[in-house]
Amino acid sequence: MKPSIITISRQYGSGGRQIGTDLAELLGIPFYDKALFEEAAKTSGIHPDFFEQAEESSNRFFNNLFIGGGNLFHMSLDDRMFLAQVEAIHTIAEKGPCIIVGRGANKILAEREDVLNVFIYAEKGFRLKRIIEEYEVPAEKAESMLQITDKNRAAYVKSYTDQIFGNAENYHLCLDTSVIGIDKAVEIIADLYKTMK
């Protein structure tokens, strides 16, 4: 396989997003995060800000009640956002080499043969420290924030891709950043991407 696209699935606080931006810089290819939401907004008419929290939405119940009046298919907002993101991910993938974080992109792009799927995870202590120090979440809220975000990401992945979040078989490479380190993880992925090219 000659990878063109790298998808990064990640536990909250594990450094997956940072690995994505570092890799993008190192490899000189675009990193899609907010730009993905803008793309999804274009086709769906849903405001880009709504997509930001879609993956870890804790108001799925509300979103599932919120049925767009003008929508022919009477889909929930969550489902409409997911479908808009699927379309956006395919559009972005067509544009050329890039890095996409989260959103079940590994499964969405499963038919392509140029996608390297990575999973980034870490021990809880390492993640809590990063959540407090890097994301500036108050210490007393960090643990519950971690649990809720993990739970919601797993539910999103299960619901929309029928995969078990964190099951190694869904990815080609899984790295525990609390043991391997973020910089070494970037190095391993970049080296693999270049070697397989």
Place this chain on the structure above:
Amino acid sequence: MKPSIITISRQYGSGGRQIGTDLAELLGIPFYDKALFEEAAKTSGIHPDFFEQAEESSNRFFNNLFIGGGNLFHMSLDDRMFLAQVEAIHTIAEKGPCIIVGRGANKILAEREDVLNVFIYAEKGFRLKRIIEEYEVPAEKAESMLQITDKNRAAYVKSYTDQIFGNAENYHLCLDTSVIGIDKAVEIIADLYKTMK
């Protein structure tokens, strides 16, 4: 973490054992496979050959009926073999740097801080090809052999270590050899082991 020991958990046919022997040669440290059974045999009085299939035993039902008459605790043969292997794995680990394949060694050595846990897996087609070509399993039996061995390894791991086989969080590094290749997997693990030293 400065790793001294590498444990390799692996799907049947994924090349995990070969990676273990290649790594041992490259790093100049012992690879424990049959030698582990000899060690376990010493303390348990059970013949070394019995340990060979313990991890993928499909006669667990029989083994669980086979209660050693002279055993004070009336344990099944499977349980006695597991405990003998736990002791053997700890004894081996005390001897210094080494590579141990399978047997739930990642969980058994969880208290140590010098163990790098690796999981090796691969797509079914890749594994079937290896099972037929390398292990010389007849083509018509390869698929059922793969399914049974996977199932039994997962049952062994669940039963004795309470881990879900293949869940990334049980390991520090997971590599899909059907995409990454066996040689590249050896290179990544060896490089990581040396870098962390």
